[in-house]
Amino acid sequence: MTMRAERKIAFPSDEGRRSIPELTALSAEARRLIVRYVHRAGAGHLGGPLSAADLLISLYFDVLRIDPSQPDWPQRDRFILSKGHSSIGLYAVLAMRGFFPVEELDTFDQIDSRLQGHPDMTKLPGLDMSTGSLGQGLSPGVGMALGAQLRNLPFRTWVMLGDGEIQEGQIWEAAFTAARYELDNLIAILDFNGLPQFGWPQAGGFTRNRPIDDPAAKFSAFGWHVVECDGHDHKSIRAAFDEAMTHRGQPTLVLAHTVKGKGVSFMEGDFNWHAKVPTDAELQQALAELNATVSHPNPEA
């Protein structure tokens, strides 16, 4: 293809990268901010942001080439939170990374805030796309990756998808097109927590646990390279992201196995915490648990 040119995209060197325990500690801090500010706002989602927290920390503290002092830097890596209802998770990590003061999280979901219930790129620097209507984030990501190819710009585009929203047909239109244009500068991350808001009836009962069957096979069939990881283990996430960044000729899906509500025992795997606000007592218990996890950064490792 005439539009394709050899692009030199920097790969993060091991030197200077944060250690796995450091990333794990940052994840716990992100989770504390998420539960604290959803409690303060009296609104927002918890289950999804908590399942995505480690992936977001890994992106913003390990792999994305960004400069918080220049959020419009043309060569920055792009990130789109297609599952826009996890906005508080993204805001917490952007604040930690220095895009805006952590205190501004106080304004989340309030009138005139830059921190809208669903991300608004016209309000908050650092957001690369407005999202919120599910299934729409991958297509703009394809556009950015295609634009980088056409302009021969050395950035990558990352898109985080929810496992519920990939029921939307537009996701598969975008998947087909990304493979067709061989966009190896596009990486999608599937936050596969297996717990949508309501779920599906099935023989003998009802399940929330199958938002979509075998997404790996589906993305492979659409021409994507697929790599799986434990979405709560920074070592596993780093290995998957590093493979995604080096794979050539195809877009890559990082299929991250996650737990909705991860990090707070009474929220984990409970669909009720999709968008529930904790009481004062629940907040204290959640914070106590999250404080304790810092000293045990990687219990399963």
Added chain:
Amino acid sequence: MIDATTLVSPISMGKPVAMRETWGQCLVDLAHRYSDLLVLDGDLANSTRADIFAAAYPDRFLEMGIAEQNMIGIAAGLATVGYVPWISTFAAFLAKRALDQIRVVVAQPGLNVKLCGSYSGILTGKTGKTHQAVQDLAVFRSMPGVVTIAPADAVELRGAMDAMMEMTEPVYLRLTRDPSPTIFPPDHRFQLGRAVLLREGRDVGLIGTGVQTLRVLEAAELLATEGVDAAVLHLPTLKPLDLHAIIQLADRTGGIVTAEDYSVIGGLGSAVAETLAEHRPTPMRRVGWQDVYGESGPNDALLEKYGLTPGHVAAAAHELLQSPG
């Protein structure tokens, strides 16, 4: 109040030109001047005539397949890296299939995507109800931040496309399929948001938009032979709307007839009625599709059955003039 509406005398109707061909050629001309211009096509390039552009600029023509929602999202992503994507598809699919995508990733963020809806209105080459665009104007008029343009002829289309490249806002451009005469002189200058007075008259004010304005001009000729002196105002831009020109026409004539190749709901007729009800209550009639779906058929038969001919416009004017008030 100073009458700021330009009076342009229409030239005698020349050889018909297909607006879609002008569109394809004009994209090529614009691409010479603007290196950021891209065309995204929904597998209809040989209908919309984006194929003219594809032949001239194959590297700037991006085929998106039959997936309009994804095409809009990709256009939004391209706009964020400084490209100006022009969309090639049919108005019916653009305005409705991709409606939520346009709202979420183009209109609200204010991204510079040019939404071109070809084959608008009822004359869609015998394709019928699915391909005739019956809600596009209501959709885009009601969407904050989207400029809405419906040119009358090839000259005005070129001017509108030049203006679109100068703007950074998203724009909906309403295009038609079949050849139609040129009414504007070659040096006519398109002005965004400005109506054009095509004919002076005292008895009744006729307002048209898009190619329906040609039929409105014919209606004024018909009315003249019947002793009615009709003014003709053309509105190439439905958003922003030239309120001043509409109010002045109502003041001068005391009665308004709108006509459009579109539904009487949500388009030109609605916009004029809203304006007059608020600023200058004036008796009026709306000519257009009467809240129905279309069908396939020859052009003349469609215009006749769905009430869009010059005769229908003239009849509405007579009816208005004869009504007690």
